[in-house]
Amino acid sequence: EIAEALFPLAARPLTGVRVLLTAGPTREPLDPVRFLGNRSSGRMGFALAEALETLGARVTLIAGPTALPAPRVAERIDVETALEMHSAVMARAADCDLFVATAAVADYRPVEPAENKIKKNADALTLHLVRNPDILAEVAARPSPPFTVGFAAETDRVEEYARDKLTRKGLNMIAANHVGGERGGFERAENALTVIWRNGQRELPMMDKTRLARELAALIAERYQEHHAASS
Amino acid sequence: EIAEALFPLAARPLTGVRVLLTAGPTREPLDPVRFLGNRSSGRMGFALAEALETLGARVTLIAGPTALPAPRVAERIDVETALEMHSAVMARAADCDLFVATAAVADYRPVEPAENKIKKNADALTLHLVRNPDILAEVAARPSPPFTVGFAAETDRVEEYARDKLTRKGLNMIAANHVGGERGGFERAENALTVIWRNGQRELPMMDKTRLARELAALIAERYQEHHAASS
Numbered sequence: 001e002i003a004e005a006l007f008p009l010a011a012r013p014l015t016g017v018r019v020l021l022t023a024g025p026t027r028e029p030l031d032p033v034r035f036l037g038n039r040s041s042g043r044m045g046f047a048l049a050e051a052l053e054t055l056g057a058r059v060t061l062i063a064g065p066t067a068l069p070a071p072r073v074a075e076r077i078d079v080e081t082a083l084e085m086h087s088a089v090m091a092r093a094a095d096c097d098l099f100v101a102t103a104a105v106a107d108y109r110p111v112e113p114a115e116n117k118i119k120k121n122a123d124a125l126t127l128h129l130v131r132n133p134d135i136l137a138e139v140a141a142r143p144s145p146p147f148t149v150g151f152a153a154e155t156d157r158v159e160e161y162a163r164d165k166l167t168r169k170g171l172n173m174i175a176a177n178h179v180g181g182e183r184g185g186f187e188r189a190e191n192a193l194t195v196i197w198r199n200g201q202r203e204l205p206m207m208d209k210t211r212l213a214r215e216l217a218a219l220i221a222e223r224y225q226e227h228h229a230a231s232s
Numbered sequence: 233e234i235a236e237a238l239f240p241l242a243a244r245p246l247t248g249v250r251v252l253l254t255a256g257p258t259r260e261p262l263d264p265v266r267f268l269g270n271r272s273s274g275r276m277g278f279a280l281a282e283a284l285e286t287l288g289a290r291v292t293l294i295a296g297p298t299a300l301p302a303p304r305v306a307e308r309i310d311v312e313t314a315l316e317m318h319s320a321v322m323a324r325a326a327d328c329d330l331f332v333a334t335a336a337v338a339d340y341r342p343v344e345p346a347e348n349k350i351k352k353n354a355d356a357l358t359l360h361l362v363r364n365p366d367i368l369a370e371v372a373a374r375p376s377p378p379f380t381v382g383f384a385a386e387t388d389r390v391e392e393y394a395r396d397k398l399t400r401k402g403l404n405m406i407a408a409n410h411v412g413g414e415r416g417g418f419e420r421a422e423n424a425l426t427v428i429w430r431n432g433q434r435e436l437p438m439m440d441k442t443r444l445a446r447e448l449a450a451l452i453a454e455r456y457q458e459h460h461a462a463s464s
Contacts (some may be wrong), residue, residue: 027269031319032387033336036262037269068298104265108357125340157262 012056013138013221020146021073022089022135023048024064026082029113030127038104039155042066044191045102047213052212055221057098064086064103082106082132082136082165093139099146101136104153108132137169145170147224152176152211161198171218173197173223175216195219243287245453250377251289252334253305254321254330254367256296258314261345262359270336271367272385274298276423277334278446281305286446287453289330294320296335314338314364325371330456333368336385340364369401377402379456384408394428405429405455407448419455427451 023045030035049061059073065080071195079085081214082105093099108129140148150171152162155178162176176194192206193216204215255277260268274295281293282303290306297312311317314337325331340361372380383425384394387410394408407425424438425448434445 016382030268033272033385034338036267037259070437072398106266124361125361125363127361129359131355151267225374 002176012054013225014052014098015056017057017098017224018096019049019059020062020089020099021045021052021086021097021127022061022064022090022105023049023062023098024066026064026085026106027080027106028106028109028132029080030110031113036106036109036129038106040064040104040228042068042103043189044209044213046071046209048100048217051210051213051217052098052100052220055217060092060096062103064071067091082109082135086133086135086138089139093142093146096146098149098220099139100149100220101139102151103135105135106110106132134169136171140170147172147227149173149175149220152156154178158192159196162194166196166198172227243456244286246284246330247288249289249330249332249456250328251281251291251332252321252324253277253291253332254294254296254317254337256298257336258296258317258338260314260338260364261312262342263345268338268341268361272296272302272336272337273441274335275421276441278303279442280332280334280449281451283445284330284332284452288383292324292328294335295296307427313443314367316340318365318370321367321371325374325378327342328378330381330452331371332452333371335414336362337367350435365391366401368403372402379404379459381405381407381452386410389422391426391428395425398428398430402432405452405461421459429455 011013024042025038025040030036044066049059050073053059053073060075060077061071061073062077062085064085070076079086085103087104109132111128111130113213136150139145145231148171150165150169152165152174154176156178157180162174166174174196176196177191189209190206191209191212193204193212195202195204195216202219204212256274257270257272262268265344278300281291282305285291285305292307292309294306294311294317296317296318309320311320317335317337343345343360343362360411365443367374373376380403382397382401384406385395386393386408390408390410394406398406405427407427409423411440421441422438423444425436425444427434427436428446434451436444
């Protein structure tokens with residue numbers, strides 16, 4: 001209520017907008033002890049969830065395992081695996097206006113996790129993995145999809161892969177960043193993004209993730225409003 | 233120096249003893265983004281490192297990636313993979329009196345991590361893993377080994393597997409705990425241990441990890457002194 005008193009409506013362009021946002025990594029258990037994970041800290045997603053709330057949105061955050069303090073959002077659901085994240089998103093996809101997929105969802109999971117700890121008794125081991133569902137593509141392919149924003153974390157050919165992902169999955173926007181090496185992204189406090197939509201593009205240069213999240217939230221709000229003006 | 237003033241020498245039975253202690257998980261990269269990990273928080277190892285320092289020891293901590301605050305120890309070396317932990321330990325094994333291996337070292341690593349992010353383009357994926365070196369067994373098998381304490385995290389048949397590990401690897405002591413399910417251990421604040429040596433055994437019941445670490449440190453000091461009295 002304080003935020004509503006302080007900001008005029010124009011500064012809260014997402015008032016009344018229901019946002020579903022995924023963040024963090026997922027973990028795919030191999031057995032009760034070992035898992036397949038990834039380096040997403042969840043920091044960018046948590047900051048973006050807060051920034052969208054500040055713009056007036058009601059954010060439901062679906063979070064993988066992170067070590068971050070709880071963000072100020074309307075609702076939070078904790079999950080561990082890609083299948084759990086998939087269920088949590090699909091149960092809510094019909095009731096959201098804007099879907100933002102920042103989570104680094106594991107593409108593959110072990111065919112069948114072992115119930116007891118795998119004993120090591122061989123010099124080599126082969127793990128058989130199967131593909132996880134593509135949450136982002138599935139939401140974007142719904143009959144009346146929400147405005148859908150994806151993320152692309154790439155180690156090379158960032159813009160090319162991101163534009164391909166935008167088209168192939170039928171997204172409204174995609175925010176692409178370069179991960180690995182010295183260029184920000186996973187496990188770092190700073191990041192830079194190339195934000196791409198069908199007929200436009202904007203560069204958000206290297207900056208603190210909190211500030212970057214605010215700039216990205218403002219850009220999402222701008223494109224979301226444009227989209228609704230065009231389709232009404 | 234304050235500790236030395238406050239505690240009589242009898243309360244600091246490890247004065248002058250050089251301890252090498254490993255803690256936390258290791259991560260085995262599949263590519264710049266994905267890794268094989270495990271659920272060790274490092275909490276038990278960090279608490280034990282501090283408890284051993286309090287008993288007078290000079291602790292060198294070799295730590296995998298954790299989200300814990302820095303413990304009060306003489307020296308700390310951060311590593312990520314099992315091979316890095318192996319190198320860090322082997323470089324120092326000749327200069328320690330007591331080796332405590334609390335780390336949950338990955339048994340296997342990918343044959344060759346991919347330099348760029350693996351693109352997902354198949355319904356199934358096979359990962360080929362190879363065995364990592366056994367740091368604990370290698371230290372215990374040195375010509376003049378330090379007093380060597382291992383840990384065993386098991387999901388079933390805890391005592392049987394632990395006693396087998398003690399004998400097979402030639403350890404002086406092993407602390408075994410049950411992981412997975414509701415019984416403490418990984419990712420929990422409490423834990424219980426069954427501590428086993430060649431001709432003895434002690435149960436440390438479920439308690440806070442800090443207190444448990446103090447009791448285990450005292451027991452290690454007792455067995456260490458006994459061992460040196462017997463061999464001199």
